[in-house]
Amino acid sequence: MTATSSSAPGRGDGTDRLPPIRPPYDAHTWREILHLLLNLPVTVLGFVYAITALAVGGALTVTVVGLPLLALALLGARQLGKLERARARWLLGVHVEEPTPLPLARSGGPLQRLWMALKDPVGWRTLLYDVIRLPWGILTFCTVLISLIVLWPALPYLARGLANVDRFMVRGLLSPSDELERRIAELESDRGVVVDTAAADLRRIERDLHDGAQARLVNLAMGLGLAKEKLLEDPDSAAEMVAEAHGEVKLALQELRDLARGIHPAVLTDRGLDAALSSVASRCTVPVKVTVDLPDRPAPAIEGIAYFTVSELLQNISKHSRARSASVDVWRTEDRLLIQVQDDGRGGARLEGGTGMRGLADRLGAVDGLFVLDSPPGGPTVVTAELPWRNRTETDTSA
Structure with missing residues (x-):
């Protein structure tokens, strides 16, 4: 039987231990x-x-x-x-x-x-x-x-x-x-990124309207004016011109729909990320498997950033990857929304490669998100994006 003395210094229940004594000159x-x-x-x-x-x-x-x-x-x-x-x-x-x-x-x-x-x-x-x-x-x-x-x-x-x-x-x-000073510096930097991105988006919308739908509507007005003048003297030519104008109207409507989809697609507002990403994947030239596992919908702003991130990544896959298949996975982990887009293409993608990856990384960073690119030469390419989860109901209530 072994006895332990409670009176010995530095022993007992562990609360009275003394630090080791340092020699004077060590x-x-x-x-x-x-x-x-x-x-x-x-x-x-x-x-x-x-x-x-x-x-x-x-x-x-x-x-x-x-x-x-x-x-x-x-x-x-x-x-x-x-x-x-x-x-x-x-x-x-x-x-x-x-x-x-x-x-x-x-x-x-x-x-x-x-x-x-x-x-x-x-x-x-x-x-x-x-x-x-x-x-x-x-x-x-x-x-x-x-x-x-x-x-x-x-x-x-x-x-x-x-x-x-x-x-x-x-x-x-x-x-x-401290964390507050750090966050202030980051947010001041990210604010400039958000402003620049918004300005670039507005310029793109203006350019698309001017060069696309607006030009078609101008031609449509001119064509209908000529058809009106010929309606009595040459009804057959007028009918042909009206038929051409009808085709122009269809094209203008399609361009306006595409432009609206580029701003914020109706399917995303009405049905959420699952349906919206499936719609984007159906337009990709590479077969894409979409898996969305979300218990509910995030805030509209986060949902929109997630949609446009996947949309641009799938466009890159169509244009640059030479892939045979791709996948999109979206899920929630605690208070973060995670997105992973993978393809079996040639790889070699870089943030500074002129494919818009740097812009995506900056956009996600502006909302306290993360963007990780893993693309070795020969593939596969895996992009992981992470966004803060913001509850839709809380955002609607505060608004």
Whole structure:
């Protein structure tokens, strides 16, 4: 029979365990000492950079180059923060995640990218870190240097306390922006994508109306006018012209239906994604198997994005894939709507391949969605899209 003493330190129910005692001079202590000695040169460089950036950028804000210089300085401050996080990770064991990169590549015009860079909270916090650290860097350097000579026994404890202050500063000022700041930056970028996409859609609709149905209706009006003039003197020719006009009316109606389907098809509104995607698949030149497994219908906006995503992907399959078969699967997982479109074609599709994949990815990203393309040379090509599930009833009630 084995007895366990409850009075032994660090034993019992597990709630009174003490951390292991570190020896005064171990590898951790020496790394902390090295970090504190490096504080002076590092903080001097950071201070000079921050003051120069603020002084030059602030003084030149009255000119055209001032704000761009300040934006570049903030981007450079991000890199200084990255180096400081790496130093703290290596010497202090502080693991701070890297901030989300600014989505400048997806933003609208140059002015919008400039404004996003100027409002970057990560860059501004890094400049603040570099400014306030100069007196601290001098203090820690002098304290450790003197302690190496006259306070040798107390140095490990001094180094540990000073290093803990450094850890607090790194976590407080060099940690990533909170989720709200990150989401604001992403939404500001995505707003430009939505505006650009809407403008492009309006231009496409205007062009289709002008070149298609409008031109046919103009010709129809002219043809009917000529038929009216010939109605009495040459009724046979007038009848032929009326018959041609009837054909033009049918073509104009078909073009208007196609245009309306491109804006928002009636079958999607009336019967949902299953029927709408089946209709799109029937027009694809490749046999397509459609499987839609949804307990109910999502919000109209999400439903429309899902429809047009699949529609464009199937058009790409018809034009570029050389596939013999394809499949479309749609289902819901928790609060996300998932779409997977697959074909057995030649593969090799890329986001920058001129097939509209980048536009699809940007559209989905604008509504907090995801777009993943897997298309090795030789195939198969698998596109997985993910959208937030928004309840139709909740959207209707809020509207």
